[in-house]
Amino acid sequence: MYVSHLSLLDFRSYASADVxxxxxxxxxxxxxxxxxxxxxxxxxxxxxxGSHRVATDAPLIRSGADRAVVRTRIVRGDRASTVELExxxxxxxxxxxxxxxxxxxxxxxxxxxxxxxAPEDLSLVKGEPDGRRRFMDQxxxxxxxxxxxxxxxxxxxxxxxxxxxxxxxxxxxxxxxSRAESAAAELATLDVWDARLAxxxxxxxxxxxxxxxxxRPAVAAAYEQVxxxxxxxxxxxxxxxxxxxxxxxPELSTGPGDNFADVGHLRDLLxxxxxxxxxxxxxxxxxxxxxxxxDLVLTLGGLPAKGYASHGESWSFxxxxxxxxxxxxxxxxxxxxxxxxxxxxxxxTDADPVLILDDVFAELDVRRRQRxxxxxxxxxxxxxxxxxAEDIPAALEGxxxxxxxxxxxxx
Amino acid sequence: MYEGAVQDLIDELGRLPGVGPKSAQRIAxxxxxxxxxxVKRLVDALTEVKLRxxxxxxCGNVAxxxxxxxxxxxxxxxxxxxxxxxxKDVVAIERTREFRGRYHVLGGAINxxxxxxxxxxxxxxxxxRLADGTVQEVILATDPNVEGEATATYLSRLMAHMGIxxxxxxxGLPVGGDLEYADEVTLGRAFEGRRxxxxxx
Ligand SMILES: Nc1ncnc2c1ncn2[C@@H]1O[C@H](COP(=O)(O)OP(=O)(O)O)[C@@H](O)[C@H]1O
Ligand SMILES: [Mg+2]
Ligand SMILES: [Zn+2]
Numbered sequence: 001m002y003v004s005h006l007s008l009l010d011f012r013s014y015a016s017a018d019v020x021x022x023x024x025x026x027x028x029x030x031x032x033x034x035x036x037x038x039x040x041x042x043x044x045x046x047x048x049x050g051s052h053r054v055a056t057d058a059p060l061i062r063s064g065a066d067r068a069v070v071r072t073r074i075v076r077g078d079r080a081s082t083v084e085l086e087x088x089x090x091x092x093x094x095x096x097x098x099x100x101x102x103x104x105x106x107x108x109x110x111x112x113x114x115x116x117x118a119p120e121d122l123s124l125v126k127g128e129p130d131g132r133r134r135f136m137d138q139x140x141x142x143x144x145x146x147x148x149x150x151x152x153x154x155x156x157x158x159x160x161x162x163x164x165x166x167x168x169x170x171x172x173x174x175x176x177x178s179r180a181e182s183a184a185a186e187l188a189t190l191d192v193w194d195a196r197l198a199x200x201x202x203x204x205x206x207x208x209x210x211x212x213x214x215x216r217p218a219v220a221a222a223y224e225q226v227x228x229x230x231x232x233x234x235x236x237x238x239x240x241x242x243x244x245x246x247x248x249x250p251e252l253s254t255g256p257g258d259n260f261a262d263v264g265h266l267r268d269l270l271x272x273x274x275x276x277x278x279x280x281x282x283x284x285x286x287x288x289x290x291x292x293x294x295d296l297v298l299t300l301g302g303l304p305a306k307g308y309a310s311h312g313e314s315w316s317f318x319x320x321x322x323x324x325x326x327x328x329x330x331x332x333x334x335x336x337x338x339x340x341x342x343x344x345x346x347x348x349t350d351a352d353p354v355l356i357l358d359d360v361f362a363e364l365d366v367r368r369r370q371r372x373x374x375x376x377x378x379x380x381x382x383x384x385x386x387x388x389a390e391d392i393p394a395a396l397e398g399x400x401x402x403x404x405x406x407x408x409x410x411x
Numbered sequence: 412m413y414e415g416a417v418q419d420l421i422d423e424l425g426r427l428p429g430v431g432p433k434s435a436q437r438i439a440x441x442x443x444x445x446x447x448x449x450v451k452r453l454v455d456a457l458t459e460v461k462l463r464x465x466x467x468x469x470c471g472n473v474a475x476x477x478x479x480x481x482x483x484x485x486x487x488x489x490x491x492x493x494x495x496x497x498x499k500d501v502v503a504i505e506r507t508r509e510f511r512g513r514y515h516v517l518g519g520a521i522n523x524x525x526x527x528x529x530x531x532x533x534x535x536x537x538x539x540r541l542a543d544g545t546v547q548e549v550i551l552a553t554d555p556n557v558e559g560e561a562t563a564t565y566l567s568r569l570m571a572h573m574g575i576x577x578x579x580x581x582x583g584l585p586v587g588g589d590l591e592y593a594d595e596v597t598l599g600r601a602f603e604g605r606r607x608x609x610x611x612x
Pocket of ligand 2: 036037038358359385
């Protein structure tokens with residue numbers, strides 16, 4: 001698929017902008033701070049309903065304005081759709097598909113698929129587990145939009161359950177018989193939250209385990225390609241469930257005959273772990289069991305990438321994670337495992353996601369630049385940003401845009 | 412900040428659900444500009460509602476006497492009780508004309524974030540109504556969101572061994588939503604297609 005048109009209204013530094021894009025390579029060139037990332041951020045937002053730079057929507061609205069509008073035209077096969085998103089401060093986003101009735105923003109997920117690589121991705125390797133969990137979850141949502149509802153419900157259950165644990169802890173601490181009584185009644189509801197947490201948690205866990213399995217060979221291959229070294233890049237899912245985390249990385253791999261990814265089995269394991277953890281949870285007032293405690297473990301030649309890998313190796317690993325995602329989403333039969341969870345009836349019909357490389361080439365030496373250029377060239381559409389045109393490898397010929405504050409002009 | 416009386420009004424309005432500081436200010440200035448007759452009607456309506464309207468002693472619905480209209484209606488069946496979160500949900504379900512039983516209004520849903528536990532809801536009153544064996548079925552019509560589901564699960568576990576059929580509205584209601592915003596057709600269908608989640612008769 002590719003984006004054929006982007007129009008912005010009060011998004012970031014743009015009061016208004018209209019850009020016609022082409023399949024193949026589109027490069028945005030302009031000095032730092034001119035608004036290049038803002039453009040590709042808008043496209044990424046339409047695909048994921050989030051920014052790769054900030055956790056909240058407020059900075060996306062041009063300062064002084066009270067709402068931003070992003071409109072994109074997306075071509076897939078011989079069909080075109082328009083997706084329009086209105087981002088309003090402090091309110092739920094509004095969305096429209098093909099100029100129809102307003103729908104929930106969540107309903108636009110799946111229309112556009114993007115894989116974005118940016119300098120921020122270095123934190124996938126060097127940062128905390130929450131970034132890696134977000135990486136897995138975002139990829140799952142791109143593959144199966146319905147997962148977004150599961151994730152947000154899990155999030156809500158978790159918040160409710162944690163609030164309950166906290167207030168139970170507070171009333172235990174303050175003592176008193178009437179308080180103890182009401183604490184007991186509150187605790188009776190903890191079982192209800194446990195059941196829901198286990199149900200939703202098992203679904204998330206199962207999907208993540210299958211995702212990591214499907215991604216593993218693609219990551220190893222992509223790492224070799226970008227680094228031109230036999231680096232032995234491995235990924236593995238690390239669960240907070242004691243029953244699943246025994247053994248060394250790769251801790252979890254689903255092979256024929258085992259039931260690591262079976263939702264019912266995982267739910268039972270979660271319920272069991274919740275029973276074991278309860279005294280500790282009540283003591284500390286936090287939820288200690290579930291996919292919100294898990295991690296994606298990255299190793300290079302058997303050593304954890306975090307803390308051991310060099311700066312260059314970390315870059316290559318982050319890039320390999322994105323390239324592997326790109327291949328998985330495109331349904332490259334060589335890389336997507338025959339996991340039924342990821343069966344997509346639309347695959348093959350121009351499913352290739354739009355690949356976005358934001359300010360990436362400046363960070364790479366000339367050889368890696370060229371290799372990356374060759375790797376992404378076959379993509380249906382690649383959007384590249386760079387401060388100087390010379391940083392973009394020669395192989396990535398295509399359309400060039402010049403970016404100045406507030407305006408984008410095609411060369 | 413404004414002069415005393417205006418600021419007091421803004422503060423009071425700001426305490427209402429769904430009214431932020433900006434709206435409170437807008438409403439206050441709207442009222443200032445409105446003619447006295449109209450404002451008097453609003454004041455009277457507020458006074459009347461507090462004087463005349465109370466909550467039904469049996470089901471918790473709004474009532475103009477000790478019992479609400481639904482509880483007083485002799486044509487309705489006593490074998491089935493529909494459990495809802497708020498009086499406005501009674502109105503929504505009445506619009507569907509699918510239901511001829513009685514109601515029980517909980518006064519909310521289990522919501523630890525807002526500090527609402529089972530003790531804060533009219534649950535013991537519900538159990539008391541089930542004690543004499545008249546009621547054969549309880550329909551749990553809490554909102555189709557995380558808190559409503561948790562409340563329904565909690566109640567169904569409480570009633571598991573009482574010899575009562577417990578059912579839950581069919582899915583099809585917009586998930587994450589509010590019962591009152593479901594249209595009549597969808598809500599009616601959810602009623603017809605309710606599924607039994609507990610029955611140990
Ligand atoms: N909400 C906003 N309102 C107005 N300007 C913004 C907003 N967010 C970012 N900017 C401006 O956008 C510019 C950065 O744009 P960016 O796309 O990150 O630059 P680059 O071309 O280096 O990628 C900065 O000048 C910043 O002040
Ligand atoms: Mg930039
Ligand atoms: Zn009544």
